Amino acid sequence: xxxxxxxxxxxxxxxxxxxxxxxxxxxxxxxxxxxxxxxxxxxxxxxxxxxxxxxxxxxxxxxxxxxxxxxxxxxxxxxxxxxxxxxxxxxxxxxxxxxxxxxxxxxxxxxxxxxxxxxxxxxxxxxxxxxxxxxxxxxxxxxxxxxxxxxxxxxxxxxxxxxxxxxxxxxxxxxxxxxxxxxxxxxxxxxxx
Numbered sequence: 001x002x003x004x005x006x007x008x009x010x011x012x013x014x015x016x017x018x019x020x021x022x023x024x025x026x027x028x029x030x031x032x033x034x035x036x037x038x039x040x041x042x043x044x045x046x047x048x049x050x051x052x053x054x055x056x057x058x059x060x061x062x063x064x065x066x067x068x069x070x071x072x073x074x075x076x077x078x079x080x081x082x083x084x085x086x087x088x089x090x091x092x093x094x095x096x097x098x099x100x101x102x103x104x105x106x107x108x109x110x111x112x113x114x115x116x117x118x119x120x121x122x123x124x125x126x127x128x129x130x131x132x133x134x135x136x137x138x139x140x141x142x143x144x145x146x147x148x149x150x151x152x153x154x155x156x157x158x159x160x161x162x163x164x165x166x167x168x169x170x171x172x173x174x175x176x177x178x179x180x181x182x183x184x185x186x187x188x189x190x191x192x193x
Contacts, residue, residue, distance in 0.1 A: 002166065008044060008142070008158035020049040021107075027162040029138060029186075040115045040122060040186050042140050042162070047071055047101060047108040056095030062113040062124045064090045064182065066144070069105025076100060084110070088144055088180055090124045111142075113184055123185045130173045136185035138164040141172070146179025148172060155181070 004027070011024035028041040044066065053073070063073075063084060070085030076098045084091055085104055093099075095114065115122040123136075126144065133139075141150050142160030150170050153161060164186075172181060 003153075003161050003163045003168070005153070005159070005161045008160075011044065013046070018051060020051045021045055021047045023112075026142075026160070027140060027164070029164045038114070038116065039119045039188070040113070040138065042114075042184060043112045045110050045112055047103065047110065050102045051100075053099040053101050055098050056114060058117050059095035059114050060092065060117050060122065061095045062090050062092045062122060064088060064111040064124070064126070066109045066111055068108035069103070071104060071108050071110075072102040074100050074102070084108075088126045088182070090126065090182075092124070111182060115186060118189065120186050120188045123187070125183050127172060127181045127183055128174070128179070130171075133170040133172055133183055133185070135167050135169040137167050137188055138162075138186035139168070140182075140184040141170065142182050144180040144182055147175035148179060148181045149175070 006026055011026060013022040013024050015022045024044045026042045028038045030039060065084050065087050073080065073082045073084060080093060080097060082091055113122050113124050140160060140162040141155065143155040143157050145157060148155045150161065150172055
């Protein structure tokens, strides 16, 4: 599959069944895979009310605050207690863990990456300067602040691109000193040596 562009502003929200928020899916692989069958999935969630996080057995997760006051994440049986209140700071955790989520104020808007542990692994980084992103068979880039050059593509705030099932590397260049870009690379286990 070739590269796909997206704009955060054009992503459709899907309300949660519990009424506590909504999810805007950016990409999921393979195409048409449901919530139980994806290899990887990237989305933006709006958390509007405190409540439990869904458990995803066998899935590794990374969450990152985009806007809002953030949330407190706590494991029901202990072992995890994390305050997610700093924008653009990825936090990785196991989807196997039952978590309670408490809003720290107003609604929280979060970037989410999920990868099925047996099939692939995800590398999530926030970039602030020009870099060469190594080859990956799937991934996603999204401008968080400022404008970025990704190869021959220009990404403004909230714009991005994703690719899957094709090896791609990127030369990434920010337009100004305070620009930020989230870079996600997926490595399929069957392709790793």
